[in-house]
Amino acid sequence: MxxxxxxxxxxxxxxxxxxxxxxxxxxxxxxxxxxxxxxxxxxxxxxxxxxxxxxxxxxxxxxxxxxxxxxxxxxxxxxxxxxxxxxxxxxxxxxxxxxxxxxxxxxxxxxxxxxxxxxxxxxxxxxxxxxxxxxxxxxxxxxxxxxxxxxxxxxxxxxxxxxxxxxxxxxxxxxxxxxxxxxxxxxxxxxxxxxxxxxxxxxxxHPPFSLDDLPRLIDVEIQRARMGVVFYQKHPTLDVRMMIQMTWLHRGLWGLLSLGGLLNEHSLRPLLQWLINQGRPQLSLEVARIFLNWYNVNAVYRAYQEQQAR
CATH class of the missing domain: 3.90.550.10 (Spore Coat Polysaccharide Biosynthesis Protein SpsA; Chain A)
Structure with a gap:
């Protein structure tokens, strides 16, 4: 070997x-x-x-x-x-x-x-x-x-x-x-x-999470959504839909947790910064994933609709 x-x-x-x-x-x-x-x-x-x-x-x-x-x-x-x-x-x-x-x-x-x-x-x-x-x-x-x-x-x-x-x-x-x-x-x-x-x-x-990372992380979620649709085009199965979060279950879950997008990088900024100041950058990132997933699931549907319109 x-x-x-x-x-x-x-x-x-x-x-x-x-x-x-x-x-x-x-x-x-x-x-x-x-x-x-x-x-x-x-x-x-x-x-x-x-x-x-x-x-x-x-x-x-x-x-x-x-x-x-x-x-x-x-x-x-x-x-x-x-x-x-x-x-x-x-x-x-x-x-x-x-x-x-x-x-x-x-x-x-x-x-x-x-x-x-x-x-x-x-x-x-x-x-x-x-x-x-x-x-x-x-x-x-x-x-x-x-x-x-x-x-x-x-x-x-x-x-x-x-x-x-x-x-x-x-x-x-x-x-x-x-x-x-x-x-x-x-x-x-x-x-x-x-x-x-x-x-x-x-x-x-990976470096400790900071609020300066948010624009990049949001962009990553949008990229991941686009590539998820490429994945689904190649393998149009329920398993892949679940993986890329292209289901109404995911849309409802992250919509509920983010209050339809009201909990976002702006409204949660004070809490995220407080957690970072308390020495809890990883927990701050986990809280941020609430709206990062909301960005992702919406971008998945948007990318899929764009693909279908071609």
Whole structure:
């Protein structure tokens, strides 16, 4: 088993440094089934000195590739195409892992291969969200870190040939969201199973929430809505409608919770700032998700109506 760890990145140099140094410090057992590993970094047109830093550092396992700013789907595809490993691990460039990360993924994959006699599987490691830049791996697992996503590329390992067979990521997903879960639908249709591997934990760093983030977060929700409609065009099922929140249930829920949009970034601003001042930026963000989801669900319907009108 040879791992190719594919990491797309765009203007994340400070946390990318932590990500790559953690990947370079992997500890493998003396009887490991891992023959070796490479770290395939695909720079998606960064302008923050990422490429210059990588060229200067020359980290032992890192191979650097670059493309113009085309998005995560194209960057991951390039990484897979250039990878020499038989097994691909996807992580994000703001994820910091522990030193047993690769070994835990290998053990979980090997156990499934041996028990079931086939490799129709991918392992999904645990992702813990943190805003602690100095010590990201000190964050405990929280209820809000729990995910039911079938194929989320923040921390997964899969035999390379299944990605090729499924056709890789769809580059129609040029904006934020859904390209990994859409590929997951195609993998599920090929009979692949998800095996959770909580020991292969990664700590997903993001800056503490501030009110200055709100315009960007609202834009992200609108982008995610548009890409959700692309997802639904490819797979027009109830499951996908539920995932992208294109149901009257979601519209009613977020409409009720936001009082029809009356609770928004303006009316809730004092409360959000008070929570931040109390040292609760994560709770402030969770409160903001009330109106962020309201923006999202309305943008989904708007994008779908625009698509139908064409």
């Amino acid at each position: 040879f791992f190719s760890v594919v990491i797309p990145t765009y203007n994340r140099k400070p946390i990318l440094e932590k990500c790559l140094r953690a990947m370079e410090q992997q500890v493998l057992r003396s009887d490991t089934q891992i023959q070796g590993y490479e770290i395939v970094v695909v720079d998606d047109g960064s302008t923050d000195g990422t490429v210059e830093w990588l060229n200067a550092e020359q980290l032992a396992h890192v191979k650097l590739y670059g493309q113009d700013h085309k998005g995560a789907a194209g960057a991951r595809n390039l990484g897979v195409e250039e990878a020499i490993g038989d097994t691909i691990i996807f992580i994000d460039s703001d994820l910091v892992v522990l030193d047993g990360f690769l070994q835990h993924h290998a053990d979980a994959l090997t156990e499934y291969y041996t028990t079931h006699g086939n490799d129709r599987v991918f392992t999904y490691g645990r992702v813990v969200n943190t805003c602690n830049f100095e010590q990201p791996t000190s964050e405990p697992f929280k209820v809000t870190d729990y995910s039911q996503a079938f194929f989320a590329t923040g921390n997964v390992a899969i035999a390379k040939h299944w990605l090729t067979d499924a056709g890789l990521f769809d580059v129609q997903f040029t904006q934020y969201g859904w390209e990994d879960l859409e590929l997951g639908v195609r993998l599920k249709n090929r009979g692949l199973k998800l095996v959770k591997c909580p020991e292969a934990v990664g700590y997903h760093w």
